[in-house]
Amino acid sequence: MRPLSRTYDVCIVGSGAGGGMAAYALTKAGADVVVLEAGRPWDNAKDSAMLTWPYESPRRGASTADRPFGEFDACIGGWEIPGEPYTRSPGTDFSWWRARMVGGRTNHWGRISLRFGPYDFKRKSRDGLGDDWPIGYDDVAPYYDEVDRLIGVFGSTENLPNEPNGLFLPPPRPRCHELLVKQAADKLHVTCIPARLSILTRPLNGRAACHYCGQCNRGCRVNANFTSTNVLIAPALATGKLTLLTNAMAREVTVDSSGRATGVAYIDKTTGTDARVRARVVVLAASACESARLLLNSTSPLFPNGLANSTGVVGRYITDTTGTDVSGFIPKMMDHVPHNHDGVGGMHLYMPWWLDNAKLDFPRGYHIEVWGGAALPSYGFLSGIHRYPAGGGYGKQLKDDYRRYYGASIGFSGRGEMIPNDDSYCELDPAAVDRWGIPVLRFHWKWSEHEYRQVKHMQETFRALIAEMGGEVFAPMPTREQGYGIAAGGTIIHELGGVRMGDDPKTSAVNRWCQAHDCKNLFVADGGPFVSQADKNPTWTILALSMRTSAYITDQMKKGAL
Ligand SMILES: Cc1cc2nc3c(=O)[nH]c(=O)nc-3n(C[C@H](O)[C@H](O)[C@H](O)COP(=O)(O)OP(=O)(O)OC[C@H]3O[C@@H](n4cnc5c(N)ncnc54)[C@H](O)[C@@H]3O)c2cc1C
Ligand code: SF4
Numbered sequence: 001m002r003p004l005s006r007t008y009d010v011c012i013v014g015s016g017a018g019g020g021m022a023a024y025a026l027t028k029a030g031a032d033v034v035v036l037e038a039g040r041p042w043d044n045a046k047d048s049a050m051l052t053w054p055y056e057s058p059r060r061g062a063s064t065a066d067r068p069f070g071e072f073d074a075c076i077g078g079w080e081i082p083g084e085p086y087t088r089s090p091g092t093d094f095s096w097w098r099a100r101m102v103g104g105r106t107n108h109w110g111r112i113s114l115r116f117g118p119y120d121f122k123r124k125s126r127d128g129l130g131d132d133w134p135i136g137y138d139d140v141a142p143y144y145d146e147v148d149r150l151i152g153v154f155g156s157t158e159n160l161p162n163e164p165n166g167l168f169l170p171p172p173r174p175r176c177h178e179l180l181v182k183q184a185a186d187k188l189h190v191t192c193i194p195a196r197l198s199i200l201t202r203p204l205n206g207r208a209a210c211h212y213c214g215q216c217n218r219g220c221r222v223n224a225n226f227t228s229t230n231v232l233i234a235p236a237l238a239t240g241k242l243t244l245l246t247n248a249m250a251r252e253v254t255v256d257s258s259g260r261a262t263g264v265a266y267i268d269k270t271t272g273t274d275a276r277v278r279a280r281v282v283v284l285a286a287s288a289c290e291s292a293r294l295l296l297n298s299t300s301p302l303f304p305n306g307l308a309n310s311t312g313v314v315g316r317y318i319t320d321t322t323g324t325d326v327s328g329f330i331p332k333m334m335d336h337v338p339h340n341h342d343g344v345g346g347m348h349l350y351m352p353w354w355l356d357n358a359k360l361d362f363p364r365g366y367h368i369e370v371w372g373g374a375a376l377p378s379y380g381f382l383s384g385i386h387r388y389p390a391g392g393g394y395g396k397q398l399k400d401d402y403r404r405y406y407g408a409s410i411g412f413s414g415r416g417e418m419i420p421n422d423d424s425y426c427e428l429d430p431a432a433v434d435r436w437g438i439p440v441l442r443f444h445w446k447w448s449e450h451e452y453r454q455v456k457h458m459q460e461t462f463r464a465l466i467a468e469m470g471g472e473v474f475a476p477m478p479t480r481e482q483g484y485g486i487a488a489g490g491t492i493i494h495e496l497g498g499v500r501m502g503d504d505p506k507t508s509a510v511n512r513w514c515q516a517h518d519c520k521n522l523f524v525a526d527g528g529p530f531v532s533q534a535d536k537n538p539t540w541t542i543l544a545l546s547m548r549t550s551a552y553i554t555d556q557m558k559k560g561a562l
Contacts, residue, residue: 008034008243009557011264011279013250013294016104017539018526018546019285020228020236021147025550027241031557034277035233036248036266038286039076039100042107044230048074048219054378061378066100070378074219074227075108076101083435087442094445094489096289102246103229104287105493106539108217110346111225112369113153113198114536115144115544117162123532127363129450130419133531134503134512137164143544143551151226151543152204155196163352169201171348172212175341177333177373177410178349184468190368190461191354198226198540199344207231214376216345225345248275251438252298253282253522259302261522267436281521281553281562284499285546288527289318289426292498293441295509296428308509308516308524314499315427315441317420319533321494322366322451323487324478326462327411329388330471333373334408341374341407353535362453365535366416368461374407382406387474412465414458417535418451420497424489445489456484494538499528514549521562525549 009031012019019035026033049072054061061070068078077099086096099105118137124130141164148167155168171194174182185192199216200209210224223230236242247269254262254276263278284291292315298307306314353365375381386392388405423446428439459477466473478485502508505517514529516522525546527538534541556562 007278007280008032009279010034010281010283010553011036011277012283012285012525013264014104014284014286014290014526015102015233015244016099016228016285016287016526017106017542019283020103020106020232021543021546022283022285022525022550023236023242024232025547026553027236027239029550029554030241031554032241033236034243034245034279036250036264036277037102037244037246038249038269039102039104039246041246042074042076042101042103042229044074044219044223044227045221048221050213050215050218050221052218054376059379062380069108069217072215072218073108074217075099075105077105084440085432085434086440087429087432089442089444092443092445092489094443096441096443096490096495097493098287098290102233102244103227106226106228107219109539110537111197111199111216112346112350112537113196113226113540114367115164115166116140116534116536116541117164119162120532120534120536123364127357129363130532131502134501140541140544140548143548144540146547147540147543150205151198151231152200152207153196153198153540154194154201156194158193160191160352166196168196169204171195172201172343174348175343175373176336176339177407178347178370180330180333180469181370181410181465182349184465185351187468188464189354190351190465192349192351195347195350197344197346199346200224210344212342212344214343214345245277249436250286250294251436252294253284253307255298255300255302255307255519257302259519261519272436281523281557283523283525283549283553284528285525288496288498288530289441291524291526291528292426293428295499297439303518308499308518308522310518311506313507313509316425317497317500317531318424318426318495319418319420319497320490321492321533321537322416322418322447322455323414323492324455324458324485325411325413326459326466326473326475327372327409328466328471328473329405330408330410330466330469332470333410335404336374336407347371360457362450362457364417364419364450364454366414366454366458367535369413369415370411371413372410377406382409410466410469410471412462414455414462415492415535415537416451416454416458417533419448420532421446421448426498443489447483447486447489452480452484452486455486459484494533496527496530496533496538499524500531501529502531513552514545515552523549523553
């Protein structure tokens with residue numbers, strides 16, 4: 001292994017939401033930063049397929065091996081990556097989605113950008129389950145504000161107790177199908193408000209406003225939506241303070257005999273050779289479970305169980321969002337008069353958690369995401385014409401049916417809070433290694449009765465909404481044996497925890513600044529430090545915490561404490 005002669009101020013592993021924000025904030029503060037990114041380069045302005053018609057490809061947009069969400073999708077990666085396996089304990093149903101490119105999963109995420117609320121940081125105090133965070137909403141609020149100003153998010157001021165307002169850009173108006181959803185929600189007393197997405201409805205910080213092509217998952221050529229790639233990493237590179245090493249797969253954090261991190265050992269994937277960088281501070285942001293894996297693989301005489309793991313908590317307390325979907329056919333949306341369906345690549349409305357748990361048989365809540373209407377058709381659209389009344393057949397009838405039923409479906413996805421449990425964790429598999437010989441993760445997963453009951457409630461609510469719209473649900477209510485349709489662990493792609501934060505080093509790996517208890521110049525800036533999941537999508541909080549941690553690193557470096 002050849003050490004580089006240069007010592008950087010900070011080495012960051014990963015360039016997704018967490019790593020991109022750390023690179024941005026630290027280079028802007030004047031630090032000399034190197035980012036190790038396991039994937040390949042990407043630039044939305046050049047590489048996005050934003051304006052490609054499905055008929056321009058013989059595949060019509062169908063998925064490929066490294067683009068499971070469709071061939072035009074901006075994110076390279078998937079549930080399985082050749083040469084980079086992970087394993088599951090018997091009985092575990094868990095899948096792990098990994099990106100392998102600059103910007104990570106922010107290249108195609110849904111941009112649903114929700115702050116955690118005051119209750120979300122203190123759940124144990126409210127219902128006795130799980131654990132409280134060592135910090136509260138007020139500690140993170142200034143960073144949420146700063147993220148809003150820097151990146152931009154649309155939404156509406158609602159003054160709800162646990163869905164904090166942001167510094168919002170104006171939201172887009174609801175589309176036709178969303179107006180029908182709003183009517184039904186109002187009838188059923190389900191709170192339904194403008195969505196909160198990090199898409200610009202006004203120009204901001206040199207970026208153009210959205211022109212409503214609706215293709216956000218393909219990457220935006222004008223960067224009107226948020227990606228770490230073009231909104232954080234590109235300006236960090238422009239400071240001249242960032243060295244971005246792509247195809248650099250981190251293997252472990254290196255330490256000296258005093259237990260201080262000295263840098264990161266990595267594989268140069270283009271040659272398959274070992275290399276390393278030296279740095280005064282190391283920030284892991286490789287995504288929650290991968291950062292846990294890196295820590296577990298960073299063994300040394302001082303840290304035989306891995307770094308930041310002297311009390312064995314690394315890999316523990318992992319969670320994913322609970323989820324289930326229901327979709328249906330709405331006859332009154334059939335044979336519609338062609339109308340303007342332009343909008344952002346995502347919902348214009350959503351339903352935050354609206355009920356009181358005291359009256360329910362499960363703790364915590366969920367929010368509802370809305371989809372459907374007349375989105376751009378591509379391979380597999382309408383997902384099975386035979387499910388519509390009299391739908392299907394051949395030739396002219398089939399074409400006519402497609403025209404009649406196009407735009408006449410609606411769908412709801414529940415996204416709820418899972419409570420960490422002792423049976424859901426990851427560890428190093430004692431036998432399996434990846435193509436470079438690095439031990440891989442083995443996942444253990446179990447939902448508790450809390451999550452099953454919550455998902456049953458989602459199913460019942462979505463079915464009631466579709467009935468209220470005068471529609472027919474496509475599939476029958478899943479039974480208890482079918483887990484009420486709960487999505488498998490990991491498949492909502494909001495995995496968090498594994499490097500939990502806390503004031504007590506016996507029960508947590510990092511402190512309230514996301515700084516390892518066992519190694520003062522090591523930080524974690526992804527979803528690893530999350531203590532609980534909340535019923536919010538996590539990325540706005542990953543960004544705010546990464547910014548907060550970066551401010552702390554800057555301050556401590558200035559004081560000579562790092
Ligand atoms: C389809 C989809 C939709 C989503 N929608 C939403 C949404 O609407 N709202 C929301 O809040 N969240 C959403 N998410 C989740 C969101 O994308 C993640 O929460 C967020 O990207 C996590 O940021 P991260 O920095 O931890 O990880 P990532 O963004 O995954 O970035 C990690 C980076 O680290 C690199 N890396 C990994 N291992 C190594 C290694 N050993 N060495 C070097 N580099 C490494 C990876 O290549 C990757 O680039 C969605 C995710 C997906 C896939
Ligand atoms: S909908 Fe707007 S933000 Fe999304 S890709 Fe199109 S122009 Fe860009």
